[in-house]
Amino acid sequence: MSTRLMRQIQKLKLKQIEVSQKTGIKYKTVNRQCIQGIKTVRVAERYAPYLNCDPQELLEFTTRAPRA
Numbered sequence: 001m002s003t004r005l006m007r008q009i010q011k012l013k014l015k016q017i018e019v020s021q022k023t024g025i026k027y028k029t030v031n032r033q034c035i036q037g038i039k040t041v042r043v044a045e046r047y048a049p050y051l052n053c054d055p056q057e058l059l060e061f062t063t064r065a066p067r068a
Contacts, residue, residue, distance in 0.1 A: 003037040004058050008051045022050045 009019055016034060020027040023046055037060030038044050044055035
């Protein structure tokens with residue numbers, strides 16, 4: 001299963017190291033977020049301008065268990 005971030009990077013035919021250099025985010029962090037996904041709007045907003053997309057397109061949504 002690939003994350004939305006990973007799919008967007010592949011769609012633009014970029015490498016993670018290129019994304020790292022453009023965004024100023026460490027390569028190790030980009031790699032981890034490609035595997036685990038982006039959970040916050042703040043992080044998605046850092047990537048979006050460089051990946052030519054809306055931040056909402058990068059967020060991974062998880063379903064929560066209903067509260068008791």
